[in-house]
Amino acid sequence: MDGRRRAWGWVAALRAGATTPWLDWPDDGTGDGEPLAAELPGAQQLALLRRLNVYAAAAGRTVPAATAERILAAGVSGRGRSELALVGADPGGAGRFGPPPVDPDALGDDELLRVACALIADDVAATAAVPAPEPSLVDRVRAVRRPWVRSFVVVGMPWRADAVRTELAAQGHRPGGRRPTAYLLADDLETVLVQAWTARSFDQGGASWRGFVRANAGAGHLPPRADLARMARSAAYKYGADRVRIVLDDRLLAAELGVSRLGGPPRLGAHAVDLVRRVGEPLGLLVASAERPRLLRDSLGQVLDGLGGPPPTLPPRWDGWLSTQAERTRHELAAARYPVLGDLDRLLPRPVGTDRRAPVLPVDAEVLSLALGLLLDPVTVPARTQEET
Amino acid sequence: MSRRVLLHVGTPKTGTSYLQDVLYKNRARLLKQGVSYPADRFDDHFLAGLDLMRLRWGGLEAEAVGAWDRLSAQVREHDGTSIISHEILASASRSQVARALTSLGHRPGGDTSDGGTEIHLILSVRDLVRQIPAEWQENVKHRARFGYGRFLELIQDPERAHRVGAWFWGVQEIPDILDRWGADIPPERIHLVTVPPSGGPPDLLWERFSSAFGLEGLDLKLTTRRANPSLGVPESALIRRINRTAARDLPPQHYRPLVRELLAHRTLSKRTKSARLGLPPDQYPWVHQLTESWIAELARRGYDVVGDLEDLRGAPAPTGKWVDPDHPPERQVASAAVDAIKALLLDNAEAHAENERLRRKLEAARRDLVRARTPRLMRSMEWTVQRLEGSGKGRQALEVYRKARRRNSRPA
Numbered sequence: 001m002d003g004r005r006r007a008w009g010w011v012a013a014l015r016a017g018a019t020t021p022w023l024d025w026p027d028d029g030t031g032d033g034e035p036l037a038a039e040l041p042g043a044q045q046l047a048l049l050r051r052l053n054v055y056a057a058a059a060g061r062t063v064p065a066a067t068a069e070r071i072l073a074a075g076v077s078g079r080g081r082s083e084l085a086l087v088g089a090d091p092g093g094a095g096r097f098g099p100p101p102v103d104p105d106a107l108g109d110d111e112l113l114r115v116a117c118a119l120i121a122d123d124v125a126a127t128a129a130v131p132a133p134e135p136s137l138v139d140r141v142r143a144v145r146r147p148w149v150r151s152f153v154v155v156g157m158p159w160r161a162d163a164v165r166t167e168l169a170a171q172g173h174r175p176g177g178r179r180p181t182a183y184l185l186a187d188d189l190e191t192v193l194v195q196a197w198t199a200r201s202f203d204q205g206g207a208s209w210r211g212f213v214r215a216n217a218g219a220g221h222l223p224p225r226a227d228l229a230r231m232a233r234s235a236a237y238k239y240g241a242d243r244v245r246i247v248l249d250d251r252l253l254a255a256e257l258g259v260s261r262l263g264g265p266p267r268l269g270a271h272a273v274d275l276v277r278r279v280g281e282p283l284g285l286l287v288a289s290a291e292r293p294r295l296l297r298d299s300l301g302q303v304l305d306g307l308g309g310p311p312p313t314l315p316p317r318w319d320g321w322l323s324t325q326a327e328r329t330r331h332e333l334a335a336a337r338y339p340v341l342g343d344l345d346r347l348l349p350r351p352v353g354t355d356r357r358a359p360v361l362p363v364d365a366e367v368l369s370l371a372l373g374l375l376l377d378p379v380t381v382p383a384r385t386q387e388e389t
Numbered sequence: 390m391s392r393r394v395l396l397h398v399g400t401p402k403t404g405t406s407y408l409q410d411v412l413y414k415n416r417a418r419l420l421k422q423g424v425s426y427p428a429d430r431f432d433d434h435f436l437a438g439l440d441l442m443r444l445r446w447g448g449l450e451a452e453a454v455g456a457w458d459r460l461s462a463q464v465r466e467h468d469g470t471s472i473i474s475h476e477i478l479a480s481a482s483r484s485q486v487a488r489a490l491t492s493l494g495h496r497p498g499g500d501t502s503d504g505g506t507e508i509h510l511i512l513s514v515r516d517l518v519r520q521i522p523a524e525w526q527e528n529v530k531h532r533a534r535f536g537y538g539r540f541l542e543l544i545q546d547p548e549r550a551h552r553v554g555a556w557f558w559g560v561q562e563i564p565d566i567l568d569r570w571g572a573d574i575p576p577e578r579i580h581l582v583t584v585p586p587s588g589g590p591p592d593l594l595w596e597r598f599s600s601a602f603g604l605e606g607l608d609l610k611l612t613t614r615r616a617n618p619s620l621g622v623p624e625s626a627l628i629r630r631i632n633r634t635a636a637r638d639l640p641p642q643h644y645r646p647l648v649r650e651l652l653a654h655r656t657l658s659k660r661t662k663s664a665r666l667g668l669p670p671d672q673y674p675w676v677h678q679l680t681e682s683w684i685a686e687l688a689r690r691g692y693d694v695v696g697d698l699e700d701l702r703g704a705p706a707p708t709g710k711w712v713d714p715d716h717p718p719e720r721q722v723a724s725a726a727v728d729a730i731k732a733l734l735l736d737n738a739e740a741h742a743e744n745e746r747l748r749r750k751l752e753a754a755r756r757d758l759v760r761a762r763t764p765r766l767m768r769s770m771e772w773t774v775q776r777l778e779g780s781g782k783g784r785q786a787l788e789v790y791r792k793a794r795r796r797n798s799r800p801a
Contacts, residue, residue: 039572081549082481096686097568098568099555282443285450
C-alpha cells in the first residue's frame, strides 16, 4: 500500500466534494490518486475542506472548485502548530521530525478555525479595494441637518452609540451644534459589557469573552468601554454637567429628539462576535489598523446580523462582581444628579436566581459553522453595496 | 534581480541580536561593498517575518502590513548579495516558506540557470541544554505567567497541542526547521552555524557568522553591542511574579519599555552573581538522547557546518546544586525586587522631571501665544510705559497722566 498515493486520491475526492473521513478511505489501491503537487496539503486544510463539503451537502449544494483550491492552498494563521502531516500518508516515517502526523477528523474545531479565519480575512481585506458607495440624492437630502433640530451628541456604549449616531444622521438629526446636550446611552451592566466586548472585537480583536471578563472582573474594575460613570464624568467635563442626560429608555430619547426610531447596531450572537474577533487577527496583518474596524463592520457586521445565537452571558462566578459594579455605577450616576430618561434601576442586573439559565459562551463548533457559511458564500463586497445592486 | 540571498532564519538565542545589530549599523558600508542589508529600522526584518507568518505580536503587527513584500522587493531590486536575518522565521510553515522563497526569486531546486536567485539558507544553532531554559526566560520576558516546571511539561507533550510547545519546537527543532526551509534548496547551500560551548573564546561565534555570511574580508565596525542579556534564577522568578500580578493591567506598549527593557534588560540582568537558570538534572537524559538523533540526522544530510555538530551536545549535568526558579531563594528575590523598585523610582523621577520641563515649556509657549494675539496698540502702550518707567522725567510724565486718568474716571 502506498500511503502517499492513497492520500492524493483522498485529496482529489475532497476537491470533487467527497465527505468520506480519511480513516474510512479505501486502502486497497482503489482510492489511490496521482500527486497534484510536491507536498500534500496540511491535515488542517484537508479537514476543513471535508467539513465544508459536509456543510454544503447538508444544504443541497456543492463547494465550488475555486473555493476547494483556496482551502487546500491556505496557510494556518496565528500561533500554534503549522501544517500537520496526515497519519498513514507516509508510513515509512520520512518525516521523523516535526509534530506527529494526525487524523484530520481528530483535530479540534479551533485548529480548523485558524485556516478558515485566514481565508475569511483575505475576503474581508479584498473588500477594502471596493470604493464606498456614494449616497443617493434622496439620502443626501434626508441627511441635511434641519435648522430646528436641537444641538445634541450621543455618547455611552460605543457599539450602540455609533449605530444610533448613524441612524439619526440619516434622519437629518446629525449630532453636533452649539452647546449640545450629551445623551449617554446606558443599559444593564451585563449588556453594556457584552457591547464593550463586541466593540473591542471589531476594533482590536484580542481577548475571548471568557478572557475579557476574567481580565476585568479578576482585576476588580470595569473596562473603559463599559464604565458608564466614567463616561458620564467625561461628558460632563466636555459639555457641562447640566447638559448630560442618562438614557435608559430609547422611546423617551426618540420622543425628545422628535424621531420615529433610534436604530441600533447589528445583533450578533456570542459565536458571531467570536468569529469576528478571530478574523480580525489575521486581518490585522493585511490592512492598516485604522481600516480594520470599518471593514469588519461593513462586511461581517452586516452578514452576521441576527446570527450566532444569543449574546454571551457572564459566568455565575462573576455575579457578585457584576452586582457590585452595577450598584457603584448606579450610585455614582444618581449622586451626580444627571437627569435620567427612564429608570436608573435598569442599570442593575436581574436578581440572582431569576431568568438565570446556563451561561452562554462562544463555542468553537458553532463559530466554525458560521465560518463554513462564509467560506461557501464569501464576503466579496460590502453588504450594503450588494443590496443596492 | 539579486544574484545571491543569504537567508538567516534562526534560531533564537544564538547571538542573532548582535549579528543583526552589526549588519544594521553597517548597512551603508556593506552596500558600498556590494552587500545589501535592506532595513530602514532595526526591526524591519522582524516585521517582515510577522507579515509573512501573519503573527500577532502585542500590537506590533499593525506596523507589519505589507512588510514582507516590501523587503522581498528590495532584495529583488539589488544586483548582488542581500542578507535577510530574523530568528522568528524559523517557525514558518511550508506554505509560508514557499511564498517567501518564490518572492525572493527562487526557482524549483534552486536552479539559477534562468536568472533564479541563489539562496543560501543559514541556521545558527545552540544546544538544547542552554536553549530550553533560555526559551522559558524569553517567555517570561514576554508576559508569560507559567512556571518553569509547567514549561518543561508543555514542551514534552508529544502532540505539541499547546501553543507554547508548538512554538518552542517550531523554532528549536533543527531537523524540522531545515525540512521546512531547506526542502527545495541544495544541501551545499544550507549552512549550519553552531554556537560554541560556554567559556570559549568570546569572538569565536562572530568569526563563524563572518565565515558563513562571507563578511570576513569586509570593512565593518564591530564596536556595537546589542546583546539579549540573560537573567538569573531569582530575577526570572521576580519577573514572572510581576507578570502574574500586573501584566494584565499593563498594555503591551507599556509592558515592553517598563518590564522587558527597564527591569529585565537594564536592571536585573546586571545582577550576575545570582544562580544561573539551567536544565533540571532529571531532564538531561531525554535532552541528550534527542540531541544525538539530531546530530546523526544533520551529519547524514551533508550540510555545510560552520563550527562543529558536537557543539550541539551541550554540557553534561552539573554536579552542584540546581536552583529551581519555581521555588527560588526568597531573600535573593527580595533583593532583586528592591533593585527593581529603585530602578522604577529613578525612572519615575526622571519622568516627573521631564513632565515639569515640558509643563514649563508649554506655559512659555502659551504666554508667547497670548502675546502674539495681543493687539499691536496694546503692545505699543506696554512698550511706551516701560520706556517712561526707565527715566525720571518719564516717571513724572506718567504720574501726571495717571492723576488725570483717576480724576476723569471718578464717578460723578
